[in-house]
Amino acid sequence: MAVRSLMVASGALSLGLLAFMPLPRGAEPQVYVIEIDKLAFGPAPAGLHVNDIVEWRNSDIFRHTATASDGSFDIDLPPSAKGQTVLRQPGVIDYACRFHPGMKGRLEVVP
Amino acid sequence: MFRKPSFLLAVTMSLAASSAMAQMAAKTTDPQIAHIAYTAGQIDIAAAELALKTSQNKAVKDFAEEMVRDHTAVNKQALALVEKLKVKPEDNDTSKSLTAAAAKKHEELSKLSGAAFDKAYAQNEVAYHQTVNGALATVLIPDAQNGELKSLLETGLKLFKEHQQHAEHLVGQLK
Ligand SMILES: [Cu+2]
Numbered sequence: 001m002a003v004r005s006l007m008v009a010s011g012a013l014s015l016g017l018l019a020f021m022p023l024p025r026g027a028e029p030q031v032y033v034i035e036i037d038k039l040a041f042g043p044a045p046a047g048l049h050v051n052d053i054v055e056w057r058n059s060d061i062f063r064h065t066a067t068a069s070d071g072s073f074d075i076d077l078p079p080s081a082k083g084q085t086v087l088r089q090p091g092v093i094d095y096a097c098r099f100h101p102g103m104k105g106r107l108e109v110v111p
Numbered sequence: 112m113f114r115k116p117s118f119l120l121a122v123t124m125s126l127a128a129s130s131a132m133a134q135m136a137a138k139t140t141d142p143q144i145a146h147i148a149y150t151a152g153q154i155d156i157a158a159a160e161l162a163l164k165t166s167q168n169k170a171v172k173d174f175a176e177e178m179v180r181d182h183t184a185v186n187k188q189a190l191a192l193v194e195k196l197k198v199k200p201e202d203n204d205t206s207k208s209l210t211a212a213a214a215k216k217h218e219e220l221s222k223l224s225g226a227a228f229d230k231a232y233a234q235n236e237v238a239y240h241q242t243v244n245g246a247l248a249t250v251l252i253p254d255a256q257n258g259e260l261k262s263l264l265e266t267g268l269k270l271f272k273e274h275q276q277h278a279e280h281l282v283g284q285l286k
Contacts, residue, residue, distance in 0.1 A: 039269045061184045062270070079184070099177050100273035101280060 029086075031055055034105070036064050036077065041095075041105040048109045054085045064103065069094040139254045142201035145193050147251060148267060150206045151243045152182040152189070154213040155274075158239070161220060162232050171229045174236070174281050178274065185267055192259055205246070213239075226285070233281045240275035244268060 030052045032045035037059040045054070056066045058077040066075045066083065070093060075083035090111045097103035139147070155178050162175035193200055216235055223231055247268040255261040 038266055039273060061188060062181050099181075099277065100270075101276045102273050 029053055031084075033057055034066075036060050036066075036103075039100055039103060041066075041097075041103055044105045044107055046108075048087055048107055050087055050090055050109060050111055052087050052109070054087065054107065056083045056085070058082070062099075064100065065098045066095055067098050069096065074098075139203070139205070139250060140201070141196075141256050141260055142198050143203040143205070144251050144255050144260065144264070145189060145198055146200035146202055147205050147209070147246070148264060149186055149189050149200060150209055151246075152186045152267075154209060155236075155239065156182050156186075157213070157217065158220070158232065158235070161217065162228075165220075165224060165228050166232070167225070168229045168285075170281060170284055171232065174233070174277060177277070178236075181270055181274070185263075185270060188263060192263055196257060196259070198257075198260075205250075230282070230285050233278055233285055236278035237275060237282055240271050240278060244271050244275060247271065 030049070031054075032048065032052060033042075033055045034044065035042040035057045039060065039062065048054070056075055056077055058064055058079055058081050061079055063076075063078045065077060066073065066085070068074065072088070072093060073085045073095075075085065077083055087107070087109045090109050093107045093109065095105055095107065159175035159178035159182075162171055163179075166172055166175070192198075216239075220228060220231055220235070247264055252261060252264045252268065255264055
């Protein structure tokens with residue numbers, strides 16, 4: 001009720017501004033899925049924060065890996081397997097599949 | 112003076128006719144395409160099995176294991192698809208020449224061991240994947256009539272390209 005009357009009072013302009021303000025982040029880490037299929041990683045999620053989790057899901061008929069070039073993770077993914085990576089620190093992490101060098105992607109993690 | 116041009120004309124005409132015939136003959140049917148694609152995978156599996164038996168090099172063995180694993184997976188799908196489509200894979204000249212070339216290569220490789228084997232195997236993997244990529248891209252995929260077969264061949268091409276790249280890395284590693 002309080003929110004509602006505030007919105008009504010503040011009018012259309014500030015309502016528009018509110019929509020673009022970043023939502024306050026709770027303490028709960030988010031889980032983002034990257035799906036692998038047909039010899040490719042799905043798009044890397046945007047807005048990754050420290051302590052978020054990337055879940056790798058292999059929907060392909062081939063075995064793959066999600067392997068960080070900085071050595072921070074190396075996840076073996078047989079067909080239909082899943083694996084998780086907890087993002088421990090901010091920064092850019094490039095990753096690839098050890099078996100199929102054309103399969104690659106990049107995670108961008110902010111604090 | 113009369114003879115030459117008419118002779119040339121005759122040659123030109125017969126060339127045109129025979130190239131048209133060659134094109135008609137070259138149109139590969141789905142049962143033939145299925146056979147070629149399956150054969151191409153089996154050949155690479157056989158080469159990998161030789162490498163697993165012969166090589167002592169971890170990178171070579173890992174690569175060979177990957178070839179067995181990936182080509183087995185794709186061929187399993189190919190078999191399921193031909194069964195579903197009730198297509199009977201049909202032997203043909205391309206399959207025969209792939210098989211003959213592979214037998215020759217297998218014999219060559221069988222005589223080698225150690226680093227010489229590793230190098231020859233890795234180099235042949237690059238060349239072989241290149242050849243199959245070419246056939247997939249220029250003949251098999253364009254000629255395929257069935258959509259599901261075409262899509263499986265496209266996955267095959269993607270896979271062969273990845274393997275070619277991996278084989279190139281391997282050749283570099285073995286230098
Ligand atoms: Cu892979």
